[in-house]
Amino acid sequence: MNKVEIISHDCLGVEAVMAETRHSFAKHTHEAFGIGYMYSGAQKSASGRGVVEAGAGNIITVNPREVHDGHPIGDGPRGWNMLYFDPDLIAKAASDLSDHASTSFEFTRPVMDSPQVRQCFAALFEAITDGTMETAQLRREEMLLMMLHHAMIMPGEPATKSNTRTAVAHARIKRAKSLLDDSPTDSHSLEGLADTAGLSKFQTLRDFTRATGLTPHAYLVQRRIDLARAMIKSGDSLADIANAAGFADQSHLNRHFVRAFGITPGRYARAVRAN
Structure with missing residues (x-):
């Protein structure tokens, strides 16, 4: 079921x-x-x-x-x-x-x-x-x-x-996180994030994951899903939304959306647009 x-x-x-x-x-x-x-x-x-x-x-x-x-x-x-x-x-x-x-x-x-x-x-x-x-x-x-x-x-x-796993990140990690928040549809590299944070690539990966609970790539995908969910309410086609939100295509959006929420973007669109 x-x-x-x-x-x-x-x-x-x-x-x-x-x-x-x-x-x-x-x-x-x-x-x-x-x-x-x-x-x-x-x-x-x-x-x-x-x-x-x-x-x-x-x-x-x-x-x-x-x-x-x-x-x-x-x-x-x-x-x-x-x-x-x-x-x-x-x-x-x-x-x-x-x-x-x-x-x-x-x-x-x-x-x-x-x-x-x-x-x-x-x-x-x-x-x-x-x-x-x-x-x-x-x-x-x-x-x-x-x-x-x-x-x-x-x-x-x-x-x-001890109860704050998602505590405020170090200022350098916050800069890397802000870069992803501000431009989620752009292509990003670990090297670019490390330059922004002023850390090595390994330090950036380690500290970013500790600070957010997600790797930089997983965090970027989540930001794109958030963007797609907001755009779905506008009534645009899912193919256009997938492209605008930074996904390779609609199937790429579908795969990540279902993994996270257990429902396809199409079903989500029908539900939110009907209300």
Whole structure:
């Protein structure tokens, strides 16, 4: 079984996904905050806090650009419902819960067992996916705030160094990373990144991977996937999008997209363009 379905995508920056699959997801990132509920099966995954396991009844979370993957545990599929939120939406909601002016927020537990979060998530997922609900907007606002209250670290709370795998990179690595962020469709070489960082090629490869959780090439591919996902919503053809996003062709985009998200760009396009 391999079912990954986008069941809701709205203009407010929320995407709802239902999945039941044995697919092993390659290391990837999202531009959004993600929180979900595992309703069956189990999986092991890399996260910003190391390798974790989640099973039925658990809440799972991911932060923007946090490197993670996902592999089934056992012979059967695992199933989950997931919500992805635009970072600005989360920042605005979370700021209502704190007196701090900071806009730095993050989930600090990639897996949690919390009845309060489960209850809020179930109500929020229903409000987001059931467009016929007259009180959907108010319900969404209420449950989002309550869910964050139970699930999120707020500004001012300490995050230990051991819990921060994706800590801010050394300034030299940040320069190399910025080069990829600023021009993801260009061709890049390890030598060019090393020159930008002022390091040897091996040091650049080692320190970049430590800082981001991805090799420079894998990071570049992820940035291109992010660009393609944003362009898909515009309605352009997938062949044109693949070329504009820096992929060799549409099949190249398809291969990386499925490895990361378990769904083809075509299916993703039909889902987001229908909403």
